[in-house]
Amino acid sequence: MQHHHSSGVILLSIVLMNALVVSTQGQLPHRIIDPHWYPGTATWYGNPEGDGSSGGACGYGSLVDVKPLKARVGAVGPVLFMKGEGCGACYKVKCLDNTICSKRAVTVIITDECPGCPSDRTHFDLSGAAFGRMAHNGQNSQLRDRGQLPIIYRRTKCKYPGKNIAFHVNEGSTPFWLSLLVEYEDGDGDIASMHIQEAGSSEWLEMNHLWGANWNIIGGPLRGPFSVKLSTSTGKTLSARDVIPSKWSPKATYTSRLNFFH
Template structure:
């Protein structure tokens, strides 16, 4: 009896240890799943717009006049196809650092992808920055000289987007109807980009998948769709949140509805 009890105790200990290891591996996997790749990679950079300007007005992501005001103002950037990914890269944030120590500081500039650079090289990663963001990489007093270089070698890496005091908002695009609803996501921090997006109608328990339309715009065809709508979105790393009844019953096109949530507190 004593031997049998010891055997059962050892077996219980083994299964308990195995379960703890499995749970630990799952937790580690989830942490890795939600982790951005923050390694530095080589690339090139140019600038566009006014020398001290904010870059483009609007842009291929569809953020419109948001690019002209803080927190996006002077931090916008266009990228080639490698990072734009047909609009799926919209909203992502990157640190970009110049490699020419003769004219550049060690300071990296943080930019938010709001536009595409159709004429940029397709065989390498390229950033086309606002004049203000490009000059920010220069040593003191050399902003203009750095811009005169035109194209420069850089290194870049993903970085979390941070919008202190801002909550995720959903802009109902012009032309939306109860049968065709299109949304633009604004001020999504953390990864900044969108992997998937779903919507739930009033009184329903079913999440309906939205389709990527262009830039940071998503849409759903159905109907008639009944508000208020809850919206669930996930980033490229799988981090997700749900904004309950964020779009009211009496929603109108061209209006923006702000949630109470963001990925960071």
Template sequence: MWVFEKHLNLSGKPDLHWKTATATWYGDPNGSGSDGGACGYGSLVDVKPFRARVGAVSPILFKNGEGCGACYKVKCLDSQICSRRAVTVIITDECPGCSARNAHFDLSGAAFGRLAISGEDTQIRNRGVLNVIYRRTPCKYPGKKVAFHVNEGSTDYWLSILIEFEDGDGDVGSMHIKEATSNEWIEMTHLWGANWCIIGGPLKGPFSVKLTTLSTGRTLSTRDVIPQKWSPTATYTSRLNFTP
């Protein structure tokens, strides 16, 4: 059984107006940024669909990890070296040392270079810091469904899960889990980045999972997505995703 709901939450609705920010880059000039990051996606940042479309953000956008997975369009303002097109990036990390009050994007080298006019990618990287504008945009992962990665160290008494590939809002504001023998949805605790956990026990699978997005309160529920004999480090893919 699958349940897909949409809740109107005007106060949390993504703002589609462009806002001002600054941007830098990190990692290799043509690379996908550092492996891992403060969201916990690990090696996923190096492969599609994340590859070359990732970035770290300042605390105002990172939101203590609840901003992980959100997608933004970023556009450079210097018409001499910058393209008119915006680059879409997925938040996978927090920018260390960035101002807590101002919006800042620390992009992968590849994403930063894509802000440039053709042939000017080296020059734009040499600038170091760019003035940019940005806005939220729906995340799109063609062919992907929401997936649940059971983190290493999970047991029948402490279960930790990383959320992957959420279309639409991209972010997660709350997560609930339900054992097969129960009718009660139990709220999970946000650990860090895109990681959530539940403490109890012994916990008995299979587990149903319900996600609620941070931005608009949309809810996605899936039944028995994590099997009875689940394994740490395994990833379990659902059959549904949010609508972008």
């Protein structure tokens, strides 16, 4: 789909500056919480009134089926997915077709990848519920019938009221191979780096990005309780002390007493 950008000759320098911002947005779209809107396209998938993916390429599993993620999930193409580094980020998406769309934006959380989406522009594949919510009242199904839409989007802060950051120990984890998934991260929502600290140690061991929103470390035997330190794409850092107990279990989730302020 072609996108047309209006500009005036007398504002050429401003237009060129905006074009540079948009181009760098395509390369590093999640490095700042940017208040500006950028052009893109959107489609929808799953059931018409559904939540979109069942699980998804970020690895959040059944969390996408329940609030606060329920019906707010979104899949994105490679520009924003970035091999999983974009998982957890939140965006506002607004439809540009005023004949059928309201002025309100829908907030979506990146939980899935759209492998067939274009790589030369920003594309969102939203849940049917989120896509329809952009319509004028009573025109949800008519909007979904349109298929692909021109949209504008911007990064926004993730908000999980009443939730603290939790760490899910992935299935297959052992004292020699430990894999974690981070849940309900306020603010930036994404993870740029992750470290773990063993019981009785002052050293922070760097974890590796495994896939989606999953991180792991190989060593051992690793001794709990474990402290976990997160850094987001904008450089915010949080350390949860002894959040994973010494007698941890695979497939268990351990909730911290902390979250990023927003």
